[in-house]
Amino acid sequence: MKTLSETSRSILGAPDIILNTREYENMATEDEIPKCFRLLHPIGFFAFIVFLNMPLFALFLVLLLLPRTFSDSNSMIVTYGKPINYTASFSHISTTWEECVGACYQSLSCVVAHTPESPINCKLFDVSKVFEVEKLESSSGLLVAFKAINSGNTCPIGDNPPTFGNSKNQGTASNQIANYTYDIDYSVGDTWQLSYTAIPVCPSGWTQFTRPSTNGCIQVIGGPDVTYTQSEALTNCENLGSTLTGLETIDERDFVANTGIALLGQDYPEYAGFWVSGTRKPECYTDGWEGYSYCTGTSLQQFDFTDGYLTNYAGFTWDWQQPDRNLNGPWANCIQIWIRNQAKFPQYYYTLFANGNADDAVCDVVDYQNYHLRGFACGKIPEVPMGAI
Incomplete structure (x- = not known):
């Protein structure tokens, strides 16, 4: 030895x-x-x-x-x-x-x-x-x-x-x-x-987030000189092999909102809206909708989501007194989130109107008096890279 x-x-x-x-x-x-x-x-x-x-x-x-x-x-x-x-x-x-x-x-x-x-x-x-x-x-x-x-x-x-x-x-x-x-x-x-x-991994240009059912990939698209209806946003996501993403967590919400600020640029002169997953169910905007308890208040059950991997919905934080449905005339049946640059507008009431808060918006309108729908967030699950066994 x-x-x-x-x-x-x-x-x-x-x-x-x-x-x-x-x-x-x-x-x-x-x-x-x-x-x-x-x-x-x-x-x-x-x-x-x-x-x-x-x-x-x-x-x-x-x-x-x-x-x-x-x-x-x-x-x-x-x-x-x-x-x-x-x-x-x-x-x-x-x-x-x-x-x-x-x-x-x-x-x-x-x-x-x-x-x-x-x-x-x-x-x-x-x-x-x-x-x-x-x-x-x-x-x-x-x-x-x-x-x-x-x-x-x-x-x-x-x-x-x-x-x-x-x-x-x-x-x-x-x-x-x-x-x-x-x-x-x-x-x-x-x-x-x-x-x-x-x-499986998120492709280049996508950011990975952990969800209870699966990991998810999110990409935010938009800019200061473009506008999108909700259907245009959904089509763009589908062309990328994805769909409009929901907001599982506050981290996902903040990522989309802060990326929106970056895409618009620090000199962008107003607030903006970015589309996320969520379309109001037909029974929640046709005659008699008040008779469905889930169609009232802030319940997210009044919406259908193309994002099939949502479980907690914790990233959907409503603006004050939202959703307001048809209060302003036409039904606002799609969900947008607000992009608000607190560094540029420090005096705003961010306790009630935070960057990333959700609002219901008219699905096919992109231009309002004080803001425009400038982008959207796509989501998909990670993929096995091409060429991998």
Whole structure:
């Protein structure tokens, strides 16, 4: 058995490792129960947690706690094996196995590293490029490292790392096309299978928000010299593969309203309206509408929403004495929000008339005496990027 100092040098290449020599020297022999110990670099840059196992299937595990990349919980789990089903790999110039493993860990796209014990010939395998790794014994001299989730800093115990006990493990990685999650499954044929799922994301130009049912993407469109009816706004959203967005939260409301201010510019001389999802139900504006309780007051149940992922409606905050229906003549059956630049108009009554407050507006009117309908907000769910598996 190596002494602790010999092992520390062979793993880290540094003689001044923070170690417990007595604990190592008293570790179980190779035909006893596995033990774990931790090697700490003196400058705290990384740590190894090493797992020693039996002669029946000698292996070791290394959890690298390096600067994090796509996931804060990914670690490198090292054992003996070789990739046998893959579409591409690339060489990495490494003089040690630890350099090879570290290169994979710090790469956003790498999920598996592999080399013979001697001489080192580091091969890295990226996400969606490697699908099966054969399990081998230590006598093969072929090392393999999986990037997998291990949220703790302790050494897992069990057979068949990185799955441990034939269960499933997961990991995260990304490439230029998409972010991915992947599963690592152990099969009875002494192989590990890797399967990948691309994570849906908001396209460029869209901002993501979290909702109870799904994440949502919002894009705000408008300007100081354009106007839109509600139907024009809806058509523009549909051309973008979306619809008019509702307002699930105050954060969504504030994002749309503040983006509206930015689109209009700091010199825009008045308030403006931007369309969001919401059209009054027919029974709430035809004869007898007063007989429906949900058609009265400020209830949002009097509106239909093209945004099918609304659950809380908390971002709809009505202006004072709104909605006012047909108080001014024609029925105001669509929902707009107000764009009010408090920096330009600091004396306004923002307690009652906040930037982003909702109002019911006539659906096909864009120009009023004191303001215009200058924009709209589209919404859709995140998408799997084109080209991702």
